Amino acid sequence: MSIIKMENISYTYDKKKNIISNLSYEFEKGLVYSIVGKSSAGKTTLLSMLSGLAKPTNGEIFYNDLSLSKINQFDYRSKYVGVIFQSYNLLPHLTAEENVILSMDISGKKIENKKQVALELLKSVGLNEDIAKRKILKLSGGEQQRVAIARTLSFDPDVILADEPTGNLDQDTENAIMNIFIDLAKQKNKCVILVTHSPKVASMSDVKYELKKSDIQ
Amino acid sequence: MYIFKNSLKSIIRNKTRNILIFVLVLLIAISACIALSIKNSADLARETMSNSLSITAQINTNRQKIMGEQPNLEDKSQMKDMLSQRLSIDELKNYATSEYVDNFYYTCSVSLNSSSDMEVYETTNSNVPEFGGKEMGGPRGGMQNQGDISIVGYNSHDGMTTFIDGENVISDGSVFDEGSTDNSCVISYELATLNDFSVGDTITLSNPNKETETYKFIISGIFKNETSDVYANQIYTSYESLKNIIDSSSENAEEIENDMGMTMSTALMDTTNGFFVFSNIDNYENFCKDVETMGLDTDTYTVSSSDVNAFEQSLLPLNNLSKFTMIFFVVILIIGALILIVFNIFSIREKKYEIGVLTAIGMKKSKVATQFLLEIFIVTMCAILAGTAIGALASKPVGNYLLDEQIQSIQTDMQNQNKNFGGNFQGTPPSMGGDMPDDNKAPNSENGAPENPGVAGNNYITDIDTTTDISVLLSLMGMSLILTLLSGSVGIISILKYDPLKILSNRT
Ligand SMILES: Nc1ncnc2c1ncn2[C@@H]1O[C@H](COP(=O)(O)OP(=O)(O)O)[C@@H](O)[C@H]1O
Ligand SMILES: [Mg+2]
Numbered sequence: 063m064s065i066i067k068m069e070n071i072s073y074t075y076d077k078k079k080n081i082i083s084n085l086s087y088e089f090e091k092g093l094v095y096s097i098v099g100k101s102s103a104g105k106t107t108l109l110s111m112l113s114g115l116a117k118p119t120n121g122e123i124f125y126n127d128l129s130l131s132k133i134n135q136f137d138y139r140s141k142y143v144g145v146i147f148q149s150y151n152l153l154p155h156l157t158a159e160e161n162v163i164l165s166m167d168i169s170g171k172k173i174e175n176k177k178q179v180a181l182e183l184l185k186s187v188g189l190n191e192d193i194a195k196r197k198i199l200k201l202s203g204g205e206q207q208r209v210a211i212a213r214t215l216s217f218d219p220d221v222i223l224a225d226e227p228t229g230n231l232d233q234d235t236e237n238a239i240m241n242i243f244i245d246l247a248k249q250k251n252k253c254v255i256l257v258t259h260s261p262k263v264a265s266m267s268d269v270k271y272e273l274k275k276s277d278i279q
Numbered sequence: 280m281y282i283f284k285n286s287l288k289s290i291i292r293n294k295t296r297n298i299l300i301f302v303l304v305l306l307i308a309i310s311a312c313i314a315l316s317i318k319n320s321a322d323l324a325r326e327t328m329s330n331s332l333s334i335t336a337q338i339n340t341n342r343q344k345i346m347g348e349q350p351n352l353e354d355k356s357q358m359k360d361m362l363s364q365r366l367s368i369d370e371l372k373n374y375a376t377s378e379y380v381d382n383f384y385y386t387c388s389v390s391l392n393s394s395s396d397m398e399v400y401e402t403t404n405s406n407v408p409e410f411g412g413k414e415m416g417g418p419r420g421g422m423q424n425q426g427d428i429s430i431v432g433y434n435s436h437d438g439m440t441t442f443i444d445g446e447n448v449i450s451d452g453s454v455f456d457e458g459s460t461d462n463s464c465v466i467s468y469e470l471a472t473l474n475d476f477s478v479g480d481t482i483t484l485s486n487p488n489k490e491t492e493t494y495k496f497i498i499s500g501i502f503k504n505e506t507s508d509v510y511a512n513q514i515y516t517s518y519e520s521l522k523n524i525i526d527s528s529s530e531n532a533e534e535i536e537n538d539m540g541m542t543m544s545t546a547l548m549d550t551t552n553g554f555f556v557f558s559n560i561d562n563y564e565n566f567c568k569d570v571e572t573m574g575l576d577t578d579t580y581t582v583s584s585s586d587v588n589a590f591e592q593s594l595l596p597l598n599n600l601s602k603f604t605m606i607f608f609v610v611i612l613i614i615g616a617l618i619l620i621v622f623n624i625f626s627i628r629e630k631k632y633e634i635g636v637l638t639a640i641g642m643k644k645s646k647v648a649t650q651f652l653l654e655i656f657i658v659t660m661c662a663i664l665a666g667t668a669i670g671a672l673a674s675k676p677v678g679n680y681l682l683d684e685q686i687q688s689i690q691t692d693m694q695n696q697n698k699n700f701g702g703n704f705q706g707t708p709p710s711m712g713g714d715m716p717d718d719n720k721a722p723n724s725e726n727g728a729p730e731n732p733g734v735a736g737n738n739y740i741t742d743i744d745t746t747t748d749i750s751v752l753l754s755l756m757g758m759s760l761i762l763t764l765l766s767g768s769v770g771i772i773s774i775l776k777y778d779p780l781k782i783l784s785n786r787t
Contacts, residue, residue, distance in 0.1 A: 110780055115779055115780045116780050135641075136638070136641045136642065136643045136644070137641070138641070139639070139640060139641030140640065140641025140642065141641070145639070145640070147639070151636045151639055151640070152636070153633060153636055153637075155292055156288075164281075164285070165640055167281035167285075168281075168637070168640060168641055168642045168646075169641070213640070
């Protein structure tokens with residue numbers, strides 16, 4: 063059974079040209095999807111719609127057969143869907159650890175010993191305690207990317223949406239992160255949807271979907 | 280809970296801005312606290328004073344209105360007639376039935392001549408109280424001859440205020456009975472000594488217009504006044520005794536020609552006054568409205584009370600101060616609120632990214648707004664509490680200092696006025712010179728009076744016990760809430776309008 067279903071969705075920013083036209087697709091639990099496509103194909107736009115940040119101009123998206131337009135978008139993003147943004151969107155004045163804990167707080171989920179959980183999550187993406195206690199401002203792009211991943215995993219969402227999550231990572235780290243995603247899908251039955259340019263990532267995932275630039279302009 | 284923690288963290292993170300806000304609100308709070316405390320104590324002073332003050336009022340001709348509205352009254356005597364109009368005792372009694380009146384008493388007075396073998400007291404005081412003086416509508420019967428003794432009849436002992444407040448003291452005998460018709464009277468110690476009168480003796484007085492018309496009074500008591508001789512030639516008796524005399528005089532009246540060749544009646548002209556007593560200012564003010572509904576012609580008559588004037592006068596500096604500080608406070612509040620709004624607009628701009636991130640990762644806008652408001656509120660609240668503490672301590676010395684300034688400025692104004700109008704300017708009410716409630720009392724302005732007759736011995740409230748009580752505290756709390764909401768509203772609006780999608784396109 064699909065967890066996320068898109069039905070004939072289209073998206074337009076300025077009412078002239080469609081970024082996405084009449085797209086239908088279903089995502090299932092337990093699988094890693096990679097969405098590939100040229101730059102400006104509309105990959106980020108697609109993730110925005112899947113995360114509820116943008117509403118499709120036409121068509122509908124369903125989460126567990128419930129239309130997204132009927133679900134509170136804040137609840138949806140804080141509990142069920144974790145988004146790893148292309149530009150990370152971390153709070154720069156907070157430490158890595160605080161950023162992770164903040165997401166746990168917002169989710170409202172009961173999590174014992176948040177500090178401990180946050181540190182372990184950061185460790186699992188390759189960030190030691192020293193880095194965990196540093197402010198985001200003082201972290202490299204790759205480190206920030208990994209904090210963003212840890213933050214998303216912190217509240218245990220059903221769906222993970224990631225916009226080029228390994229874009230700033232070296233080969234080894236990319237591998238490690240990919241293994242985390244694959245584990246989440248296989249062990250925890252999550253649905254992982256990645257946007258990527260990396261052939262390696264695409265080859266490691268279960269389903270590769272190529273988003274073509276819309277022909278209908 | 281995490282929202283609260285986050286706002287605390289945010290406060291610490293933005294130290295500089297929050298310290299500035301703190302100082303600003305602190306200043307507002309201090310001035311607000313002082314202003315409210317002063318206002319509070321002014322209200323309190325008014326209330327306690329008005330509750331402890333018993334007020335005597337009269338209904339007199341509305342001189343101001345009559346003279347003011349008919350400046351071109353051709354016939355001067357017409358105006359005089361209007362001014363000398365009087366309400367009858369029955370009419371006054373009717374107004375006295377108003378529920379607000381605590382007590383009502385009335386007097387009448389006539390002027391009689393001493394017999395040739397009797398000596399009257401030669402007063403050095405030019406300011407002998409003429410019963411029914413200016414305030415009471417002016418002496419009547421100006422065409423008639425004036426006697427050298429004035430007789431005042433009281434219907435009730437309550438009306439004998441100079442005796443009640445202890446200015447006049449019975450030194451021998453006793454006061455006539457209320458309602459007595461036996462012409463028993465009390466005379467001054469001066470008259471008694473000059474003529475060797477003692478209690479039980481009889482005095483014979485005559486109608487100044489008709490020497491053969493004489494009246495006998497029996498001395499029931501002698502009164503002494505240690506401080507003034509202004510009452511020396513006054514004789515007090517019961518209203519009823521005097522009324523009989525007046526009635527019989529008018530029954531036996533004849534037409535005669537006076538010095539100026541005009542025809543007039545020999546009947547004794549009496550001056551009647553009614554006194555309404557109220558237990559507090561509110562009752563007095565209600566009475567003023569009540570008499571109108573009871574049909575008092577307010578074009579001709581007005582209710583007035585020197586007690587109330589004195590009361591208002593004593594509160595004048597404090598009320599002025601309270602007014603000024605309130606204006607000052609409102610101005611400060613407006614300026615402060617504007618600065619806070621500007622501050623918050625800037626802080627929201629800085630926070631736009633944070634708001635975007637928080638909403639993008641699923642924090643509800645209402646919670647973001649709460650966190651944002653909480654941040655301002657905590658800072659504002661701390662500043663208000665600190666300001667209230669400082670203000671509470673400072674309000675007494677500052678309040679009293681400002682009050683002194685205020686009194687001095689009023690006094691300076693008055694001195695100037697007095698200079699301009701030659702000393703004892705009539706129209707300068709502030710000189711109540713301590714003679715509060717009594718109309719019968721003489722103004723204490725003998726020769727060698729103090730340099731500033733209007734100023735000396737004023738009854739201003741010169742010391743306030745400012746109270747920063749729970750009501751002030753609550754007002755301040757309410758104010759901090761309003762300030763927070765007001766200055767935060769700009770931020771909230773931009774939070775509520777914020778589209779988290781922007782966060783994705785705005786940053787790379
Ligand atoms: N906020 C926006 N307003 C207008 N056009 C936009 C906006 N965001 C993206 N676009 C346009 O939509 C297209 C797809 O963008 P995007 O989804 O970010 O592509 P990708 O992530 O695949 O590189 C691009 O042509 C981009 O210029
Ligand atoms: Mg993109």
